[in-house]
Amino acid sequence: MVRAPCCEKMGLKKGPWTPEEDQILINYIQLYGHGNWRALPKQAGLLRCGKSCRLRWTNYLRPDIKRGNFSREEEETIIQLHEMLGNRWSAIAARLPGRTDNEIKNVWHTHLKKRLIKQSQDTPAATKRSSTITSKYYHEAAKSHQVEPVSYANSETEIPEYGQVLSPQECSSDLSTVTIGDSSDNNTYPKADSPGNFPEMDEKFWSEVLWESSEVASDLSAVGGHDQQVQTPLYDPLLSPLMTMDPLHEYSSNMHDNMDFWFNLFTRAGDLPELPDI
DNA sequence: AACTTATACAACCGCATTTAC
């Protein structure tokens, strides 16, 4: 199906909205609602396409939108959610009342991403332990250092491609294992199957138990160092932040407590090479 | 003061998905 580009028709205005246009849109929606965006501008007397009206309303004019700078707590939430969800801005926004996906996307690209990269550069030795660094940032950092990301020699896996933000689904419920480095060191980690075999990561995915295999204990002991009682998860990690795999912590509400575990799973690798100090 | 570069954010584009017929 071929769709005509938005606002292709001549005469429809584009670009920044004026206060007058805003007021017209607000007045109209307050009176009649926004049941049909396509028809709305014509009925309201706006020389805009419906799509433009919808975006203006949802991203800026809605009365429930919280304006102003993001708090530190909100930023931390975004970082945590982004680690779990990737660029699913609308899903992230759903967890932050009053914030729009567009706004979150902007703050991510203008503030948070840079902050994380800077953190990784400032403390490269701590990179592998960072709660906020995924493979993507590893590569970003490597790129900014003008070096090639290092692959693992003698390993059956390697650092994922640049831009590939790995998520728990990519760790798969398939707990076949991969050995990192010298097989004698016994570092075995869960290995994802081919990307095409990953289950869809949705709310259902998150709410289901991921790890059923009896292998999980040994795998987790390898990445987390705690091999006693593995508490099989999972909950909605967005509502009930990440479960702990550490019996000493008892379902910590702080995902950072377990980030070693998650980071290892996310990257499919147990020990990231440290960034060169340039 | 003039110019350049960086930053922030609103808005647009086009593809994907959902809905209506």
Add this chain to the structure above:
DNA sequence: AGTAAATGCGGTTGTATAAGT
């Protein structure tokens, strides 16, 4: 069930402003 329209979503661009030279 098939098709077109409507809507949702994420990536990208445009522009105003601030900061730096």
